[in-house]
Amino acid sequence: MGIIKVKDRQDKFHQLDAEHGSTIMEIIRDAGLDIEAACGGCCACATCHVYISSEWVKKLKQIDDDEESMLDQAFHVTNNSRLGCQLEYSEDLDGMELTLAPE
Amino acid sequence: MSHKTDVVIIGAGPVGLFAVFELGLLNLNCHLIDNLDKIGGQCAELYPEKPIYDIPAYPKINAQELVDNLIKQAKPFDPTFHLNQQADSIKKMDDEWKITTSNQTIINAKCIVIAAGAGSFVPRRPTIENIELFENTSVFYSIKNKVKFRNKKILIAGGGDSALDWAIDLASIADVTLMHRRKEFRASPDSVSKMLELEKNKKIDFVLGQLSALLGDEKNLKEVQYKHEDNEYSMEVDYLLPFFGLKMELGPIAGWGLNLHENLIAVDTEKFETSVPRIFAIGDINTYPGKLKLILSGFHESALMAQKCFAYCYPEKKNVFRYSTSSKDLHKKLGV
Numbered sequence: 001m002g003i004i005k006v007k008d009r010q011d012k013f014h015q016l017d018a019e020h021g022s023t024i025m026e027i028i029r030d031a032g033l034d035i036e037a038a039c040g041g042c043c044a045c046a047t048c049h050v051y052i053s054s055e056w057v058k059k060l061k062q063i064d065d066d067e068e069s070m071l072d073q074a075f076h077v078t079n080n081s082r083l084g085c086q087l088e089y090s091e092d093l094d095g096m097e098l099t100l101a102p103e
Numbered sequence: 104m105s106h107k108t109d110v111v112i113i114g115a116g117p118v119g120l121f122a123v124f125e126l127g128l129l130n131l132n133c134h135l136i137d138n139l140d141k142i143g144g145q146c147a148e149l150y151p152e153k154p155i156y157d158i159p160a161y162p163k164i165n166a167q168e169l170v171d172n173l174i175k176q177a178k179p180f181d182p183t184f185h186l187n188q189q190a191d192s193i194k195k196m197d198d199e200w201k202i203t204t205s206n207q208t209i210i211n212a213k214c215i216v217i218a219a220g221a222g223s224f225v226p227r228r229p230t231i232e233n234i235e236l237f238e239n240t241s242v243f244y245s246i247k248n249k250v251k252f253r254n255k256k257i258l259i260a261g262g263g264d265s266a267l268d269w270a271i272d273l274a275s276i277a278d279v280t281l282m283h284r285r286k287e288f289r290a291s292p293d294s295v296s297k298m299l300e301l302e303k304n305k306k307i308d309f310v311l312g313q314l315s316a317l318l319g320d321e322k323n324l325k326e327v328q329y330k331h332e333d334n335e336y337s338m339e340v341d342y343l344l345p346f347f348g349l350k351m352e353l354g355p356i357a358g359w360g361l362n363l364h365e366n367l368i369a370v371d372t373e374k375f376e377t378s379v380p381r382i383f384a385i386g387d388i389n390t391y392p393g394k395l396k397l398i399l400s401g402f403h404e405s406a407l408m409a410q411k412c413f414a415y416c417y418p419e420k421k422n423v424f425r426y427s428t429s430s431k432d433l434h435k436k437l438g439v
Contacts, residue, residue, distance in 0.1 A: 038221055038351055040396070044149040047350065069289040072262045073348040075230045077284055077313060102230045 002094030006050075008033055009100055018089045024050065024098070025084030035100060041085035043067060046074035048084035049101035056096045060087060076102060104208045106183070108134045109416050111202050111212040113190045113356070116144020118386030118401030119218035120173035125409040126216075127180030128433060131416055134183045134210050136190045136202070138223035138354075143170035145220055148349065159399060169398075179437045185210075189223050191355050193382075198415075200381060214412045217368060217377075217384040218401070221351040229260070229314050229345050237317060241324030242343045252277045252342060258327055260314055261346035262287070267294040269344060274301050280308040280338065282329060312336060317343070353388075364390050374411035375404045381415055383408045 004018045006028055016031045025048040028035045036047035043066050052060065057080055067086045071077050110126055112119045115137035123133045141147050151167035158164055188206040193215065202210045226244035228234060234242060246269060255277050259270045262283035267290045270281045288295045301307040312329035319325040328337045353366050362369040362378035367390035370376060376383050385408055386401035413422050427433050
């Protein structure tokens with residue numbers, strides 16, 4: 001068990017318990033924060049778009065074609081953009097900071 | 104257009120389709136309303152090629168295949184589909200409901216079944232300040248009549264099939280710029296090569312970027328500002344056509360006076376009826392203690408809902424419970 005730090009759209013930080021095997025989207029959703037995740041996590045929408053803080057981006061698995069394509073439906077995409085449903089939490093992400101993308 | 108039927112089902116996804124079957128076994132006719140242009144809901148629109156592993160008796164089935172099978176299973180009951188329209192309003196008339204759609208289709212039915220999943224699909228609107236000011240004058244998410252675009256400066260934003268298809272289509276009558284955040288497209292290879300050909304021949308301008316601001320006077324858009332890799336640019340345009348796929352929202356149903364819990368419709372677990380008699384909710388759109396958003400839950404809910412619909416539609420008749428394996432009566436209905 002570790003934590004991730006999520007900044008919501010009101011710029012408020014939330015420290016969330018994170019368990020190995022859950023996706024970042026699931027951790028955020030199950031904590032009751034406002035993340036739509038319309039498709040439920042099968043990389044079929046772009047409503048779990050988050051910005052990963054720069055120092056953590058390189059620790060994540062590479063973005064694949066599927067995720068990159070889905071990001072085409074998101075807005076204000078940056079080099080730090082990822083879909084939360086495609087990122088599985090593991091101990092090496094303990095303490096990761098990220099921000100919810102605008103709705 | 105005015106119709107009369109036993110049950111109107113809102114949502115033609117897997118659960119709505121199976122409801123046609125369950126209601127059909129009880130001799131109830133159905134009309135279905137869906138905002139998409141095709142049958143199958145999220146399964147057909149969002150992930151047709153993706154496999155599902157938790158449909159009973161199917162170790163693995165693709166979402167589109169599931170939909171096709173459900174359509175086939177419902178076929179003996181000859182449901183009527185009203186696609187490309189949303190159920191807008193309902194009105195109680197004695198022991199019937201009058202349902203009016205966004206296309207002004209009117210259907211009178213004894214019961215309503217809401218099987219709307221996560222809501223109806225509507226275009227995803229870019230998160231840019233003030234975009235709503237320009238919508239339907241300078242900003243359009245769908246195109247009904249392209250004459251107004253003739254010889255105008257059009258900016259199409261997005262990188263999927265809709266963006267490319269409209270860029271290709273409008274290139275022959277208007278000055279078209281296509282904007283996308285990368286020069287790769289999630290669209291049919293044929294459209295991509297056509298678009299690149301038109302770009303090469305200077306019939307379409309392509310720019311890399313993402314929308315950041317819209318400027319204009321009152322409702323008329325004049326200028327679009329956009330960003331690419333931290334640089335800001337702007338261009339003059341007459342019309343902006345953003346194509347960023349679809350999103351789901353509850354829509355008009357939210358105003359029908361049903362008890363809601365966080366955008367889900369509260370139902371009982373005996374009949375899956377809402378707080379308003381003769382209106383049912385099944386599948387992902389409903390909530391009750393222990394609810395799981397699984398297609399198989401929706402199938403179960405369909406069967407129980409159908410029992411109560413039968414009681415509403417034929418108050419004088421007794422419903423004899425029968426199995427499809429042995430009942431001659433059911434075989435006749437199924438045409439087997």
